[in-house]
């Protein structure tokens with residue numbers, strides 16, 4: 001039966017650890033995986049702009065011997081021409097998988113239901129699973145044991161936060177989510193994350209107090225205004241000002257590293273100098289987008305692949 005990746009909420013700790021191990025193997029032995037997607041074609045359907053996700057999927061698929069067709073629904077005006085389910089069924093006539101970046105999670109569910117091929121979430125309003133796997137791959141390259149890692153996400157409670165929570169506690173991390181009041185993460189995701197923490201051993205704390213980040217090894221932030229949110233920056237800037245990640249916060253919390261999924265806004269959610277400092281893992285994260293996604297593709301499309309020597 002085909003397997004989709006719409007979120008990681010139903011992936012066990014073992015499955016996540018195996019996926020990270022596969023990502024590392026592919027990263028360290030690219031030549032052995034050059035034919036892993038031989039002859040396979042993947043459609044990338046994007047309702048929103050992208051730099052990292054689009055390019056890392058395209059180049060990553062190419063490195064595995066596959067082929068990507070990019071469909072930009074903004075310039076191509078595909079949305080509204082036909083029902084999503086008809087688009088999904090048609091795409092599956094030619095493609096071996098669909099990677100989709102959409103506004104509403106429901107669109108992914110409709111695609112997954114109608115397409116007979118795996119659907120991979122490349123970001124929606126609720127989740128960004130491909131980002132989370134790259135983030136924890138990056139963290140694992142600095143810490144041997146996730147259970148020693150306290151990760152504080154500071155900023156707007158959003159899609160990136162949700163995926164960080166769901167994956168992080170299953171891997172055994174202590175995840176602290178700090179947002180201003182009224183910008184908290186989704187209640188259902190909190191409940192789900194707490195259940196996963198109980199099952200797998202991590203820990204979740206949710207707070208509006210920046211002091212909850214004290215003692216973290218890693219700080220993480222994302223844009224204060226996600227794609228599609230037309231709120232003027234001036235309306236929220238004062239609310240978020242105290243939640244900027246900067247050198248002073250790194251020192252106060254004792255954190256060693258800072259992460260950001262990017263695109264970043266210098267001197268808003270992260271200080272420009274911190275972004276360029278030795279503590280910044282942003283480019284490592286960006287590179288790991290490709291390795292994480294390649295592992296997802298191999299896992300979903302050709303899990304029996306035997307790496308070539």
Ligand code: CP
Pocket residue numbers: 049050051052053054123131261262263
């Ligand atoms: N982090 C991320 O998904 O970047 P893009 O929006 O550029 O793809």
Ligand code: NVA
Pocket residue numbers: 123158159160222223225226227261262263
């Ligand atoms: N939360 C951001 C992530 C961008 C990669 C957004 O949805 O725009």
